[in-house]
Amino acid sequence: MDPTIAPLPGTAHEFCLYVAGATPNSTRALRNIKEICEQYLAGRYVLRIIDMQQEPQLAQQEQIIAAPTLVRRQPLPPRRLVGDLSNRATVLAVLELDPPPLPATLLP
Amino acid sequence: MPEISPFVPAALPKTPTGIDGLDEITAGGLPQGRPTLVCGSAGCGKTLLAVEFLVRGAQQFDEPGVLLTFEETAAELAANVASLGFDLPHLQAAGRLRLDYVHLDRAEVREAGAYDLDGLFIRLGHAIDAIGARRVVLDTLEALFAGFTDEAILRAELRRLFRWLKDRGVTTVITAERGEGSLTRQGLEEYVSDCVILLDNRVIDQITTRRLRIVKYRGSAHGTNEYPYLIGEEGISVLPVTSLRLEHPASDEIISSGVPGLDALFARRGWYRGSSTLVTGTAGTAKTTLAAAFALEACRRGERCLFFAFEESPAQLLRNLRAVGLDLAPYVTQGLLRLDASRPTLNGLERHLVTLQRAIRQFRPQAVVIDPISNLIAVGSLSEVRSMLTRMIDFLKVQGISALFTALLHARAGQVEQTEEGISSLIDTWLVVRDLEDRGERRRGLSILKARGLAHSTQTRELRLTERGIELLDTVLAASGSLTI
Known part of the structure; x- marks a missing residue:
């Protein structure tokens, strides 16, 4: 799994996704968060993926219990989401992202 | 015709708690490599019993232990039991004990889709491996129900957790709050079938008396009475009749x-x-x-x-x-x-x-x-x-x-x-x-x-x-x- 996407200048959003190996839940969560980031924050975000099986001490430090867990570090305040992030409305609300733009085909 | 050999029941392996009197009424201790549930109302000494189980294990039986605490931070817990002569920081420094405080706050976490509790498993597994633990205490696991909303997931994960603990072969004590009309508030007794101990705190004539009872102990004989117990300066003392069989020596002098x-x-x-x-x-x-x-x-x-x-x-x-x-x-x-x-x-x-x-x-x-x-x-x-x-x-x-x-x-x-x-x-x-x-x-x-x-x-x-x-x-x-x- 690609752990890091290189930070870009002017980054406003920083996310960590804690997973426990390549489970179906973590694969779905990764796909969902990438989609959301590309749609709303293209070029303005960093996403780190942390496999707790490789770094169990990070799970303790960061008080992670559920997998997958998404932590937003920036902007403050920090936010936490657990689950495969399939409930997009909740994810967008917690991350305070604007409602999705209408698809281009529906624009006048 | 083959001779039928007489049936010899295999003795259930037990892990001594080292707690004064408890090993006598359980005929040797808690079921080895299996979970034991300790339930009771607030203030009856569940946490203390669990901590003493770990401390005695580390000190007397060469069995390091892991304590996963959901309610008190490691520092708070160490301070609370210091008055009983339990030096948790020392045991931690010596690699005989590992404390992990699990912080749960529903307000800080939102659920968005399917999840499991692998983070908990990984933390526990890491702590067990780090010191070669033989004993584990989960105090109190029910706090999970306050931290997460999806009860179906929680119950499935609890079942998986107990299975996993058994597979790891660690002797586990799980504490739980007494519920209305049931042993525990969240029905944890459903998952722990090997040994259940009930602690009770009551006031009779203005004097508080504490009682301990083994509700069940699968595959083992045990005392069935309510036994008084005390929280004293050196931990818990359960008071069994010491020689149930009247086997004391008789002097002719x-x-x-x-x-x-x-x-x-x-x-x-x-x-x-x-x-x-x-x-x-x-x-x-x-x-x-x-x-x-x-x-x-x-x-x-x-x-x-x-x-x-x-x-x-x-x-x-x-x-x-x-x-x-x-x-x-x-x-x-x-x-x-x-x-x-x-x-x-x-x-x-x-x-x-x-x-x-x-x-x-x-x-x-x-x-x-x-x-x-x-x-x-x-x-x-x-x-x-x-x-x-x-x-x-x-x-x-x-x-x-x-x-x-x-x-x-x-x-x-x-x-x-x-x-x-x-x-x-x-x-x-x-x-x-x-x-x-x-x-x-x-x-x-x-x-x-x-x-x-x-x-x-x-x-x-x-x-x-x-x-x-x-x-x-x-x-x-x-x-x-x-x-x-």
């Missing part, structure tokens, strides 16, 4: 009562070492003096004697006994005699018993005097006193300690029968001192009510207190013949 005239009433000039003697009588019948003579004689033989005085201060006791020719002070100075004075009503019965046992373990006497035991009836009901005395006498007998108890009887009828019913079966030798009114003079008469395994006189002798101690004179016969108790 005879020791003197300390009163030559009294010895003369026995064919073998005294009673057995390690036996229990009771002296009963109304007020002012020289019970304490008889007890002191017994203590003094033990010290003269060079034995240590522990004298529990529940009515007088040591100074007053020494002064009063000196007046009847019994000078105990030199032996107190020498360290052979220890006077332990306190008022029993200050403590509940169980605490009292533990205090007595602790003093006896420390001083390691060959003779013990409890003056009087009837004072204890002020603290508890007769059945409670009886069960406590059974424990006390058992404790003394197992260690071969010669004991003498005094008990105050009121002049009104019924008291003797009560005492008889209460403790006679526990007592080997029973002396009765009574008032004899004879032509305007009050005299004291002493007789032997029973003496197991000893031929003895059945006559009543007059007991006199002189400056040289206690003297027994030849048989008195009250002119009125009113030899009533």
Whole structure:
């Protein structure tokens, strides 16, 4: 799994996704968060993926219990989401992202 | 035809807790490599029992342990148990114990889709591997229900957690809060089928008593009663009857009562070492003096004697006994005699018993005097006193300690029968001192009510207190013949 996407200048959003190996839940969560980031924050975000099986001490430090867990570090305040992030409305609300733009085909 | 070999049940392997008394009622400890549920209401010592299980494991049985705490931080927990002599930071530094505080706050976390509790598994597994833990405590797992909303996921994960703990072969204690109409609030007993221990805290006559009961223990015999337990300075003490099978050794050696005239009433000039003697009588019948003579004689033989005085201060006791020719002070100075004075009503019965046992373990006497035991009836009901005395006498007998108890009887009828019913079966030798009114003079008469395994006189002798101690004179016969108790 690609752990890091290189930070870009002017980054406003920083996310960590804690997973426990390549489970179906973590694969779905990764796909969902990438989609959301590309749609709303293209070029303005960093996403780190942390496999707790490789770094169990990070799970303790960061008080992670559920997998997958998404932590937003920036902007403050920090936010936490657990689950495969399939409930997009909740994810967008917690991350305070604007409602999705209408698809281009529906624009006048 | 093949011979059928007799069925030999395999003994269930057990992990000793090291907790005073608990291993006796569980016949060896908790089921090894399996989870045990400890439930009880708030403030009954669940966490303490769990922590003691880990500390004793690390200190006494070379089994490191992991404590996953959901309610208190590691620092808070360490501070709370420090007063009981548990030095958690030291054990952590030595790699014998690992604490992990799991912080849960529903307000900080939102759920968006399917998840599992792999983070918890990974943390626990990491902690176990880091120190080679054999014991795990989860205190209290039910906090998970406050941290997450999806109960279906939680229940599936709990089932998986217990399976996983069993596969890891660690002996686990899970604590849980007592629920309404069920053992635990979240029904954890559904997942733990091997051993369930219930702690209970109740107030009777303004005295708090704590009780422990083994609700179930699959594949093992266990005590089924409610056992009193205490949280003392050295952790938890459960109070079982120590020798359920009456297997204590019986000495054939005879020791003197300390009163030559009294010895003369026995064919073998005294009673057995390690036996229990009771002296009963109304007020002012020289019970304490008889007890002191017994203590003094033990010290003269060079034995240590522990004298529990529940009515007088040591100074007053020494002064009063000196007046009847019994000078105990030199032996107190020498360290052979220890006077332990306190008022029993200050403590509940169980605490009292533990205090007595602790003093006896420390001083390691060959003779013990409890003056009087009837004072204890002020603290508890007769059945409670009886069960406590059974424990006390058992404790003394197992260690071969010669004991003498005094008990105050009121002049009104019924008291003797009560005492008889209460403790006679526990007592080997029973002396009765009574008032004899004879032509305007009050005299004291002493007789032997029973003496197991000893031929003895059945006559009543007059007991006199002189400056040289206690003297027994030849048989008195009250002119009125009113030899009533």
